[in-house]
Every structure is written in C-alpha cells, then in structure tokens.
Amino acid sequence: MCLPGDVAGSGSLGWVEVVRLLTRSLAAVAVTAGALGLASAAYQTWGSTRDRRRYPPPGRMIDVGGRRIHLWIEGAGDPAVVVVPALGESCLDFAALLPALAAETRTVVFDRAGLGWSDPVRKPMAQLDAADDLRTALHQAGVEPPYVLVGHSMGGYVLRLFAAAYPGEVAGLVFVDSSHPEQHRIPGYHWKTVRYAAARRARWFGVRRLLVDLGLPSPRSSAVPAEYAAAWTALRLGDRQRRTSWWELALRAQIAAAVGERTGPLGSTPVTVLTCSKNDPYATTRKERALLRQHLQSWYPLQADLAALSTDSKHVVARRAGHYIHHHEPELVVEAILDMVRRVRP
Template structure:
C-alpha cells in the first residue's frame, strides 16, 4: 500500500489549540511564535512529534528572543500531505512559512531527531540564513558506521510497516493517556488534551515520516555539502532505550550507545565551533520535555556565540 496523506483528528476547520494557520503554496501550516528579538529560535520536531510538543522550551526561549514552533505539512495541525518527504522539500516549505509569518532570519535552528536532518539540510541549502544549530539527539546518515555489526542488523530487523500495525487497544489508549498527562503536566490543559488526543489518533505518522531514510534522506544529506561555520551544539541522550531493550541484550545496547556517543562527538567535531554535551538519563524522544533546562541553556549559549559573530 502506498503512503497515505496524514490527516489530523480534530475539528473540521483544523484550528490548532495554540498558534495560527498560514497559507503557504496552497497549504495551511501551523506556526506559533512568542517573544521578541533576534536571532529567532525555530524548533523542528522529530518524527512523530509536533510543534506543541516543544511548548515548554519554546516559551522559556521566548523570554529572551523570538521563539517559533510549527507543524510541517502532514503532521500536527498543518494540512495533510503524502509521507514520507524529501528533506529539501521540507526545508523550502519551512523557509516559505517563516517568510509568510514575517519571522526574519537568520535563525537558530533547534532540530530534534528527524528534525535535526532537516535543520542540517536547511543550513546546507541556505547557510546565510542560519545563525546557529542545536541538534537534539540527532540521527545521521553515517550512523550505521558507528554501530556494532549486530546493532546494524537489528536496526534492519526492527523496521516497522505502519500499514500493518494493529490499532491500539482500549487498555493501551488508557495507559497512553496517563503517560501523556504526566509528560505534559506543565502544558495548559486545553493544549495538553488536544495534544494527547492528536498523538493517539496519528501515532503511525512517526513511522511514515522515516520510511525514506535509506532511499532519500541519507543520500540527500550525504551529498548536500558541508555545514556553514556557525556555532553548533549537539545534545546527546544517554537514557536506556526501552524499544531496543525488547530486541537486544544489555551488552549490545551498551555498545550501541557507545557508538551513538561517538557519532554525536563526530558531528560536533565536523565544524570549527561544534560542541557535544551529554544529557545524562535523558530519553531520545523526550529529552526536551524531561530536561528543558539543558535545552534552554544550550540555546542561550548559542545565541551568545552568535552575537559575538554579529559583533565581529
């Protein structure tokens, strides 16, 4: 079955609980901004996440600069589109959205997981519009070269087909609602409730978004050129991966985590002003929710370094 356009499970008007919809190239895209100042911080969600998953760190960053979160097409409250998509397409869409919302560059791009690919691709395509990069537990096109052979084979075996995944049971839905209630306890109640129901209705989206890693994403980034000489920070999560634990031994997981740490250090070392920071105990999916202080501190530091660039 070919990939299907993703649709939200909210009211027919598709109004988000926060932010507004902007018309971009015939599609409506959700963007929420707060704060004032430059460079603007722009959050690029990981696969299966949406802009409002980053509300806590977005609001904290808004205390000292313009802070923006958004939903790319096919996710969140933005219009549906066939998934997966090429990174360059996602980048040009975000660029057009920022212009439509009158958010001037350059930008500090905060990319999480899949969003880190898109942040790096933005920097490859439009280096003059990027003031800095913050990559939250990013993947990379050369990741398999850093993992033990058994982990690479296991990664292949764990691939999911979103169209073959069964529906969630009532028990799973109840458990998920309880987990989301704890995870997003600091979110305003209307946002928390809408975000929870959205995730429960569209949980296959994260799998769909990553179906083209091997066929398009990796190749486009690998041959897209180097990154600009801007401040870059990589925040790496060290928490135990519960999904891996279902398939791998403790020894293999330790070796895989060591490989990912080496990869993240290499990403930071790939640019003159790269820095690698470890966030102890953080999970891959929710580093920014569990450890918002680490994310906000990294944003502040990158903005300070970008200010030095402007003053030079």
C-alpha cells in the first residue's frame, strides 16, 4: 500500500516530488521572464537614447520655462495654422499635409510634452497643461495670434482648453474627428479604455525594437512621407512617447471630465467639424462594420454637439475615411483648414 508522497512503483513521482518539481519550474520561468524583462527595458532605454541622436527634430526646440517644446514651423502668412495631433501621435502624423498648408500660410505642428521631440511630461495629467505650453511656445517662437487651431482626436481637447483660456487669440477652430468630454456615453467606453491600456502596458517594446533593428518589418504608417518613416517608427518605439501615450490612454476618462469642467460654448468663433465616415476603409469584415455602426450611433451625436458649440459652424462628414481622416482623405482636411483661413483672414 502506497501513501501520498511515497514512490508508487518504478519511475513514478509522489505528490511531494510533483509539487517540488512544479515549484522549481515556475521559479525558473519567473526568473527567466524577469531577466528577459530587464533586458528588454535596458535595450529599450539604450535604443531610445540612440534614436534621439539619430533623428534630430525637423522643427525648433522652444524653451517654455526649463522645459523644451518642439514646434515644426513652415511657410509664411497670417493667420497661422496650429495643428495638435492625437493621443500618442507626434508632429510627423501631419507631415504629409504640411507642404499644402504652408503654401498658403504659416503652419505649425505641435509636439505636446512627452510626444515627438518635446521634453518628457512632468505628471500623468500633463495634457491639461498642453494649451499653456502651446501658447508659451508660440509666443517664444514669434508666431503671433490669432491662430486657426486644428485638433485631431484628443488633440481637440487642447483646442478647447486653449479657446477657454485665451479666446482673444483664436481666429477659428477645426476639429478633425475630435474627442468629446462626454465620450462615456459610448457603450463599453470605460471597459475598452482599461483593456487597451492594459494591452499597451504589457508590450515589451525592447523586444519589438530589437526585432526592428534585426531587419524585421517595422510598424509604420503609410500616410507618413517616406523620408520620415524611420523617425516615425523610432518615436513610436521610444520610451518617452510610449509612456506619455499610455498615460493619455489610461487617464482619458479623467482628462475628458476635466476638459468638460474647464470649457464651454465658443460663441461666434468660427468652427469646422470634420467627422469620420460610416464607410471606414479599415472596417472590412461584417463584424467590424457592425461594430462601427454601433459606435457611430453615439459618435455622430457627439460630433454634432461640437458643431453646436459655435453659432458660426460647419459640420462635414467624410465620404470614405476612418478616425484618421487626414490619412484617408487628406485633401478634405487641407481644404477645410484653408477654408477656415480664408474665412477669418482680414
């Protein structure tokens, strides 16, 4: 008769031996995972530092009080167009539109703190300070108001904060599928935020960077001009931009609430709202199209709310563009911005 923990025949293990073996195996896995994690983090830090030397900023680094903000400035003329990209995006996301806009008037693309070439953020909710950083940087760079402000997605929050704090410096606003402070009305919004934030936090960017350095295909946007593709990839993989993107994503509900508290109607300030289409080219399967239709049932009323902020507004729905309208229909975005410039130009 064999008792638990005894050897039950040749080559068999008792429960005690099995538990010990499992414990040692789990410990080995944990040690290996920890070592790989540390190696990934070390390679990520080294790679980020290397890439900041390898890819200099295309614009100017402006001191805003002991910190530097990057402004990419092209063209000449008034009023100046000032573009604020989306969550986790750098100025390179609008690089393809810059020549057409700069041919008409001075155009500035803004890297808010922690994104692109700007210095790191000082606190998790730093996006709420972006409007002040932007104004200081514009004044320091000699870009005079009033401005035509353009904001994509969460960049639209910066526009509203700027217009609330400095209404006399705003000539007009163009919202490109902009975020809305009441996005919690979208079904499953909070759950999606938590899920996306957790998934992004779990990625080992050092491993992804190593694979890119070894020659594997790198993540890139086809909308970014080829001459900036390598810099775009380096920024996306950089620890500074990754950290800022994660905070903006994880705290977007709190950021939205704060924007709602600090902002209000825009009076007669000219506004153009560009909204994505139900014919999103990225929605290719039946399930994706069904989810898109469900999303737009909440999204379209929020976009109409943005247009209703002003008594002088236009609301344009793209024909075939997803959330990144400036990627799918860049000519529509360029025309909307230049139309605003002509509307407000003396």
